[in-house]
Amino acid sequence: MFRSGLKKGLNVSTITAGLAGRYATALYQLAIESKQVDSILQDLNSFKGLIDGNPDLQKLIYSPVFGADEKSASVTKILQQADTNRLVVQFVGTIAKNGRLFAISNIISAFNKEVDKRRGKILAEVVSAVPLNDGRQAQIQKSIISIAGAKDVSLVMRVDPSLIGGLVIRIGSRMIDTSLKTKLNRLETAMKGVT
16 A cells, blocks of 8 residues: 555655644644643754754664664653653654654644644745845735735745845745846846847
């Protein structure tokens, strides 16, 4: 069945993303019921930071050498020592027991996206030719809120000097490109048609 899924165009990252989304949605429902969304969000992000900064923990999580029970016991102990929310400890322990701990970073990212979506917050990537000051970033954020109809926007800023000037803004699958580079490319294409 797994191989036939791959033949139909599915790949491992698609499968992991679907898995992460299902787990994140289930955890979100539990978080809402227990009225602990912010606490769970904070503890999950702290755990992700711990994973990202600790090669030994990464080996434990991603290596097939350790069994599901060993992984579950280890991460449960780590989370309990960090005084992590009880629901997070149980959730991560269950994921480990089910042999799905390899997807924990994706699950945490999906949980963050689910919380943002439910709170009306969107993520926008803004690429500029030069670094933008706080005032300019605030203006862009306000414009994106107006365009997207969102309650709040989280900006991810990136600098790409090849743009020459202007901005490229990505909101989900939507892209707004006002860069000078793109305008010059369009002009060049139009000029080729004239000659």
